[in-house]
Amino acid sequence: xxxxxxxxxxxxxxxxxxxxxxxxxxxxxxxxxxxxxxxxxxxxxxxxxxxxxxxxxxxxxxxxxxxxxxxxxxxxxxxxxxxxxxxxxxxxxxxxxxxxxxxxxxxxxxxxxxxxxxxxxxxxxxxxxxxxxxxxxxxxxxxxxxxxxxxxxxxxxxxxxxxxxxxxxxxxxxxxxxxxxxxxxxxxxxxxxxxxxxxxxxxxxxxxxxxxxxxxxxxxxxxxxx
Numbered sequence: 001x002x003x004x005x006x007x008x009x010x011x012x013x014x015x016x017x018x019x020x021x022x023x024x025x026x027x028x029x030x031x032x033x034x035x036x037x038x039x040x041x042x043x044x045x046x047x048x049x050x051x052x053x054x055x056x057x058x059x060x061x062x063x064x065x066x067x068x069x070x071x072x073x074x075x076x077x078x079x080x081x082x083x084x085x086x087x088x089x090x091x092x093x094x095x096x097x098x099x100x101x102x103x104x105x106x107x108x109x110x111x112x113x114x115x116x117x118x119x120x121x122x123x124x125x126x127x128x129x130x131x132x133x134x135x136x137x138x139x140x141x142x143x144x145x146x147x148x149x150x151x152x153x154x155x156x157x158x159x160x161x162x163x164x165x166x167x168x169x170x171x172x173x174x175x176x177x178x179x180x181x182x183x184x185x186x187x188x189x190x191x192x193x194x195x196x197x198x199x200x201x202x203x204x205x206x207x208x209x210x211x212x213x214x215x216x217x218x219x220x221x222x223x224x225x226x
Contacts, residue, residue, distance in 0.1 A: 005093055012088050013119070015135050017126050026122035029111060031097030031183045037118035044121030048076050051136045055144050066162060067149040073158050075143055078113040078209045084139055085112035090119070103185055110207035156216035163223060169195040172219065174212050177202065194219045
């Protein structure tokens with residue numbers, strides 16, 4: 001990845017890093033070795049959820065908590081973040097191990113979404129929350145303006161949480177059982193512990209997020225059959 005590539009990416013992001021190492025770290029996938037972007041991904045995930053939540057809270061003063069939650073989920077879910085990463089042409093700048101490159105990792109939704117979150121975490125470390133808010137609201141300006149509080153489908157995790165809250169039951173707990181395969185092509189198995197079910201459902205997916213959604217969907221199916 002050349003200095004020109006990084007310069008072009010910063011232009012697309014609309015943010016210039018004071019310390020370019022923050023951006024380089026955000027673009028380094030775990031298949032490259034022990035120094036990778038997963039800690040930045042963790043940080044960015046929390047930040048993008050907060051920024052989008054605040055933006056929706058201010059834009060839609062009449063929307064109730066449940067609708068705000070669904071709107072936020074539709075904007076920050078993996079598919080939405082991977083689409084944003086594609087729009088910013090993030091894939092070509094992600095540093096991948098040879099195996100991941102050969103298997104098409106630059107086009108994989110989970111890798112793109114994780115890198116997008118890591119870049120957000122890097123911007124926070126480099127420029128603070130104000131810089132993050134400015135970038136995220138600019139990137140998602142059309143989505144924030146067009147999302148409809150009355151036409152947002154519930155993802156399985158949200159639907160499960162709302163069902164349990166409505167029934168006055170404990171909230172679900174997600175636990176990673178195992179991670180299979182090499183770093184560039186992993187499969188996650190996640191169990192969701194749900195009040196009211198004797199056998200806890202297990203979901204699988206190419207990312208932890210996908211596996212959690214699959215487990216939640218199974219739990220909803222079981223609960224509806226009771």
